[in-house]
Amino acid sequence: MKIYSSEQIRNVALLGHGGSGKTTLAEAMANVAGITKRQGKIEEGNTISDFDKEEIRRGFSINTSSIPIEWQDCKINLLDTPGYFDFMGEAKEATRVADSAIIIVSGKSGVEVGTEKAWEYAEEMEIPKMVFVTDMDDDQASLKNVLDQLKDIFGKSIAPFQVPIKEGEHFVGFVNVVKMQGRKFIKDHVEQCDIPEGMASELEPVREMILEAVAESDEELMEKYFEGEEFTLEEIQSALHNGVIEGTIVPVLCGSGILNTGVQVLLNSIVKYLPAPKEEHTVVKGLNPDTEEEIEVTCDKDEPMSALVFKTIVDPYIGRLSLFRVYSGILKADSSYLNVNKEDSERISHIYVLRGKEQIEVKEIRAGDIGAVAKLSNTSTGDTLCDKKRPVKLKGIAFPESLACRAVFPKTKGDEEKISSGLHKLMEEDPTIKVVLDSENHQELLYGIGGQHLDVITSKLEAKFKVGVDLKKPKVPYRETIKKKVKVQGKHKKQSGGHGQYGDVHIEFEPSGDRETPYIFEEKIFGGSVPKNYFPAVDKGLQESVHHGVIAGYPVVGVKATLVDGSYHPVDSSEMAFKIATTQAFKKGMVEATPILLEPIVSVKVIVPDAYMGDIIGDLNKRRGRVLGMNPAKGKQEIIAEVPQSEMYGYSTDLRSMTQSRGLFTQKFERYDEAPMDVQEKVIEAKKNEE
Structure with a gap:
């Protein structure tokens, strides 16, 4: 694969609700770019992104995968992320190293909880956004409804760049509102066409919205707008590019991943409107590990090398692969670099560009680009590799807290060591997995983000490490x-x-x-x-x-x-x-x-939209919880309560169910309190039965 400079690179995370069509769209983009001759399908288990056996078996993404696409003399590094919330750690890895995000929305289902979460992830990392409305080939799809929902939830930054052309009820093309030209889908390509009659009333407000956004980006353009002068195409596109980068404009495009319509336009728009790693506004800061002083890291191939490892893949046969993004300088094969986090030197032998499971060997990866290296001895996800002459520690990845807990038991006696070894390797791959040894109750506790996450972990233990486990309710440390x-x-x-x-x-x-x-x-x-x-x-x-x-x-x-x-x-x-x-x-x-039994009490913080406040407080009361207070938190409400630990089992699943996955919670041990008599009697009875 050709080596690209930072100006020619686009690092893009594909985000969205589970099942909204991210992997299908990535497959369509790869097909349009000529990487594949035949577009893979999720149901056939032959997509580039979902190559893991678990993903093929379950029919949805579990891991973030990298798909580099060469288009218009640029390299687009697509990071296809899972949409299900149990695997949000993977989405966090992708958004940490992406320069922009494309949020996929189904034209049929509209804005879903996963759409809101995707927007939050992009906002958290302060990266520009673009929305692609897919499934437009479905007769039930409505771009108008989706746009109304997007504007209601995300505000006036939403800017549709296209208006669909329909013949009967069928989606056959669109009007490019930026250029005010018609486009029609002819088999596998797009052809220019006249704008159909009767679309003026639909196009006018959309065109006006774009022109207003362009005018607001520059004083000279504002004057021109008020004087009624026409903007040139270059002025419009330049202003839109700047508006996208600043976050004041979020372009909305439409098409169909399954039928491959609108995908070519999407690729053009990525190159045209989304930022390269080296833009004027881009300033990455790291820390000097010795002095803790801030260091400015410039995206330039002539700077000392610094790279962040954002993902680890562990395979029982291939070994460990570390995916990284280079933030400055050039990472070269057959070189040694400093792992700042471990204060250790790492030898880099071979460098690869990953496209799904395919490994394409290259000699170097330049500033702004993404690559992979095999068999690093002491490097984990979130570590910084850098030139020994200029040590710098880049910001790591903020993973969600894992609060779904089960006790792990081997299906076959004597497999404890195999379980421990397998879990250790899976933890290298997925930092949201946590294992705690509870010696008091003689149990090993496995923590994940949710029930589905824990289920996938047990399946991987069986498939990759040939060890079966049972997950049971953990004992409470009274x-x-x-x-x-x-x-x-x-x-x-x-x-x-x-x-x-x-x-x-x-x-x-x-x-x-x-x-x-x-x-x-x-x-x-x-x-x-x-x-x-x-x-x-x-x-x-x-x-x-x-x-x-x-x-x-x-x-x-x-x-x-x-x-x-x-x-x-x-x-x-x-x-x-x-x-x-x-x-x-x-x-x-x-x-x-007068002996008594004490139960552990945990401090719980639940963050939910206002609409769910009553349900959450009622549920906490049912769990014998005591609500201590409420605080506003970024447009939502934070409920602070104290709840017996025994009542919090399965809360992550229940909270999702009550809030349609919009709620988040954290908990930590607070103290021991006297358990009510009925609880004491149940615990004593259960202990007797154990004996």
Whole structure:
């Protein structure tokens, strides 16, 4: 593949709702550009983007894939992202390195939740946007309805560049409003045609909207507009390009990915209106790893090299592939670079351009371009590779928090190590996967973004690493404590020929008030009834005892134990005897001091549109939650609540269902509180059944 300069490159993320047609459109663009002779189809499992076995089996995208397309002496790096929310980490990777986004909307389904999310991702990364309305070949499709929805939700920046031409109910072409010329679809290409009669009323407001946007971009053009002078095509296109980059104009184009209509125009528009990596406004900033000072990274091949690894692909047979974008300089094969995050040197042997699963070897990747390198030893997603002479750390990727949790169990005994190894490799590929070992409850916890994400992880473990797992509801880490003060005696006396064993302690047990600490030990011995050298044995007895409470065997917290009296034998007493006496006193004291079960309480923040406030608050109340307050958050509402952890199982799925996937939440452990009596009884009963 030819090496392109930064001015000739367009890095574009394809975003949109799941099933809106992103992969089909990417396939159509590749076909128009001559990469494929026959356009692949999702249902046939032969598209360039969806090459993973899981994607082919399920019929939708799971991973972001790269499809470089050569068009009009430019290289368009298409990043086809998944639309389903369980895989939003992949979309975040793509938007981090893209210079612009094309949001795909179905002309039939209109603006969906995924459209709103796609807009949010692009806004978050402050990249220009273009909208492509697909499925226009469907008789139910309506560009007018879609435009009305887009304007209602996203405002006046929406600017349609095309108006469909219909014959009967069929979409046969469009009017290019920028050039005011008709275009008709003839088999696999577009031909110029006259604008049909009777379209003036439809075209006039659209044309006026574009001319107003052009006038607002420049004072001279504004004067020209008010004086009634016509703009030249160059003035219009230049102003539109600048407006797109500044975010004041979001072009809307239309066509059909399946029938390949409007795709050629889309490719032309990408080259014409979307930004190259090297535009005047583009300033990328990194940090000096030693001083934390900001460094300006210029997109120029003559600058020192810096690149961000934005995605990792792990294959059991090929090994690890790291996808990167070069932000400055030239990344060359057979070179060494510094991994700033790991403070380690990496040797680059071969460099590739990936087109789906195809690897095209190249000698170098220049500033602004995207490539891949195999078998880096110590580089992860989000790491910066750079010239050792100018260390710089580029901004990483902000992944969504993974809050859907299941306990992992092997289907076959003895597979624990294979599971651990497989999950570790999948975590390299997908940073939204998290594994936590809960030694207290003897379970391995797997965290993902949602139920579908967890299901895909288990399928990948089976397909790639030949290990089957079951996912179950995780156990809740309850605690036990006491409510009142008691004084008890623990005495261990044993005579068995020769030296006997003797230890006698009188301990006061009471609530310490600190439920983050298992126990506090004090001694108030008078007159040497227990010698000082046995105090550590008493402490050790307490230390071992707090691991198991008397109600359901959960760890004990918030207990203060004061050694107040006791007795010893000059010959038979030992550390072991005092330790045993202490454990007896502990059990007795726990029973007498009104033991209770504590449940973990989590602090929950839910962000939802206003319309869902009532449903969310009602649901949190049903979960025994306590709403503490509400704050406005970027046009939405943030609800702050405290909820028992046991009630939050499956909340990510329930929240999506209640808010049509518009809601987000985070949670973190807050404290332990006394569980209601009915909950205590259920937990005790469940523990008995386990035994």
